[in-house]
Amino acid sequence: MEGFAKTGDFCPNEACRDYGKLQDGQKQTNIKKSGKTKKGVQRYECKTCHHTFTATTGTFFFRKRTPEHEILETLALLAEGSRISSLTRAKGFKEDTILAWLREAARHAEAVEEVLMADFKVKRAQLDALWSYVGNKGEKKLPRDG
Numbered sequence: 001m002e003g004f005a006k007t008g009d010f011c012p013n014e015a016c017r018d019y020g021k022l023q024d025g026q027k028q029t030n031i032k033k034s035g036k037t038k039k040g041v042q043r044y045e046c047k048t049c050h051h052t053f054t055a056t057t058g059t060f061f062f063r064k065r066t067p068e069h070e071i072l073e074t075l076a077l078l079a080e081g082s083r084i085s086s087l088t089r090a091k092g093f094k095e096d097t098i099l100a101w102l103r104e105a106a107r108h109a110e111a112v113e114e115v116l117m118a119d120f121k122v123k124r125a126q127l128d129a130l131w132s133y134v135g136n137k138g139e140k141k142l143p144r145d146g
């Protein structure tokens with residue numbers, strides 16, 4: 001994740017007036033901490049647009065041409081059983097593009113799973129189906145709490 005702004009440093013909502021604005025050097029910051037997810041990941045809220053995001057949002061797909069939400073939604077639909085070929089028709093993305101997102105997502109599997117489960121209500125078993133597209137289960141670490 002080299003070269004990315006630190007999470008909690010900017011609002012990842014592209015529709016927001018303060019999107020991407022770094023907190024450093026601002027008199028009035030727009031990002032505040034807003035509790036934690038079940039897994040203990042820090043959650044933030046943007047005071048400008050009231051969009052909440054976790055420490056994993058806005059870090060791995062940032063600066064891609066397609067909005068992060070679109071990418072995550074596409075991955076969620078795949079996890080829920082949609083076929084790549086039907087998503088290319090429905091959403092207009094190239095199959096290669098979707099596969100590239102999948103490969104990138106697999107490299108950040110833990111972060112992607114967290115977001116998909118929290119924000120898109122994707123289930124654990126569906127995630128395994130998602131990773132099967134790219135032939136691996138990502139870079140999963142051992143569970144911290146057994």
Ligand SMILES: [Zn+2]
Pocket residue numbers: 011012013016017018019046047048049050051
């Ligand atoms: Zn915002």
